[in-house]
Amino acid sequence: MAIFPKREGGKRVIPTVSTVLILFLFSCSLFGQGRRVLVDHKTGRGVKYSSEKGDKRIVTIPHNFVRKKGEMRGAWVATAWNQDFPVCRSAAEFQNSFRRLLASLKRAGINTVIFQIRPQCDAFYISKINPWSAFLSGGEGIGFPGFDPLLFMVRESHRQGFRFHAWLNPYRVRGYAPEGKEAALKKLSPLSFARRFPDAVLAVRNGKLTGLMLDPGHPRTTEHLLETVREILHKYDVDAIHFDDYFYPYSDMKNADMRTYEKYCRNRKIPLQTWRRNNVDSLICSVGTLVRKHNKLNRKRVEFGVSPFGVWRNRKDDPAGSPTKGLDSYGILFADSRRWVRENYVDYIAPQIYWSFSEPSAPFACVMDWWASQVKGTRVKLYAGLTLHKYGQKKPFWEAPDELKNQLLYSAALPQTGGFILFSAGRILHASESALLKKNLSSALPLWGGTLP
Numbered sequence: 205m206a207i208f209p210k211r212e213g214g215k216r217v218i219p220t221v222s223t224v225l226i227l228f229l230f231s232c233s234l235f236g237q238g239r240r241v242l243v244d245h246k247t248g249r250g251v252k253y254s255s256e257k258g259d260k261r262i263v264t265i266p267h268n269f270v271r272k273k274g275e276m277r278g279a280w281v282a283t284a285w286n287q288d289f290p291v292c293r294s295a296a297e298f299q300n301s302f303r304r305l306l307a308s309l310k311r312a313g314i315n316t317v318i319f320q321i322r323p324q325c326d327a328f329y330i331s332k333i334n335p336w337s338a339f340l341s342g343g344e345g346i347g348f349p350g351f352d353p354l355l356f357m358v359r360e361s362h363r364q365g366f367r368f369h370a371w372l373n374p375y376r377v378r379g380y381a382p383e384g385k386e387a388a389l390k391k392l393s394p395l396s397f398a399r400r401f402p403d404a405v406l407a408v409r410n411g412k413l414t415g416l417m418l419d420p421g422h423p424r425t426t427e428h429l430l431e432t433v434r435e436i437l438h439k440y441d442v443d444a445i446h447f448d449d450y451f452y453p454y455s456d457m458k459n460a461d462m463r464t465y466e467k468y469c470r471n472r473k474i475p476l477q478t479w480r481r482n483n484v485d486s487l488i489c490s491v492g493t494l495v496r497k498h499n500k501l502n503r504k505r506v507e508f509g510v511s512p513f514g515v516w517r518n519r520k521d522d523p524a525g526s527p528t529k530g531l532d533s534y535g536i537l538f539a540d541s542r543r544w545v546r547e548n549y550v551d552y553i554a555p556q557i558y559w560s561f562s563e564p565s566a567p568f569a570c571v572m573d574w575w576a577s578q579v580k581g582t583r584v585k586l587y588a589g590l591t592l593h594k595y596g597q598k599k600p601f602w603e604a605p606d607e608l609k610n611q612l613l614y615s616a617a618l619p620q621t622g623g624f625i626l627f628s629a630g631r632i633l634h635a636s637e638s639a640l641l642k643k644n645l646s647s648a649l650p651l652w653g654g655t656l657p
Contacts, residue, residue, distance in 0.1 A: 240267060278554075283340075289301065289319075354370070367443040384414055433445055449512050559601075588623075
């Protein structure tokens, strides 16, 4: 299209110098209102977009925060090892602690609580198949007579205008410890699935320590997890079932599950690594199907979401991967998170993009854009999983006082992004313990009208 129109006679209008100057200034003004170059606060140079050699693109940040109808403003509440929620000695203490949590999150502008109700093969609710969590009252199998924490949390959250997502860690039985599998299982509650079916438990070594997890390749494991989700759906009015990033462990599995593979893999032409991914894919697909059937039968709108590790695959290993390098969920955790999106196994995906814009291995901008491109054309919602745990720990590339604000501005401007989830609630509540985190939250929360608790 021509910038300057022609007159009826076919002659083009010749603009004056002042007209050209006005148009130039106007276009500059429009560009200035749109985006700005992200400058490294140390070097003063523009921040590179990706980690690939030869990519000379520089990150630009929108000036304004894009508010969206029904946007997710979530916070993970981690109960494993009582990271974000304390051990309680009574039902009254639990209720007061949860109400204080909601009050703080409401001030921060959070509208969705993602509460970890299954930290490790246990329960923060009355269950016939899982024991009370040790992180609830201090001892596994010990609850509060006549009180159901999850029933209370769902009702109180809804009463105060929050959505409540029930967060489950599907496979973890116990973190890494010096004692072996047999001794550890004896300490578990008699109700524990892991204790009742030790053949469905894997012992994974990490140096001199041993971690325990349910074996994804054992049929009993999948049956138990589906029954666990079914019990929650039938008893509680949760808004979503939520899985985190722990599938196969981050440490080297080696041949810990070789016996299961030999027993249950019917086609030996399938490599061990592919078989592992199929096990996880099967669980995710089955849970999604279960949730949709529940919704159809009960006229509900419960969602199923997963928050996987932020990098699916690196482009050097797969043309469909992101322009990143290093650890990836496909090869290490055997979690094919891209497939879950492309085949609509889940209702939403909240990748844990726990890197700064300046991180060399996985810069925030290119990872965020990659996920936006993956959900495009699917019915899957995208939420940005952002970390608050790297501020104030002398972590390289996390020294900028406006890193969080810039990540929120960048992700919100993408049409495919429907909001974000912050890890974790405890860091919001105790932001004053880190000067850098406090600065980041103080500049970010006002984007949607929130303030520090």
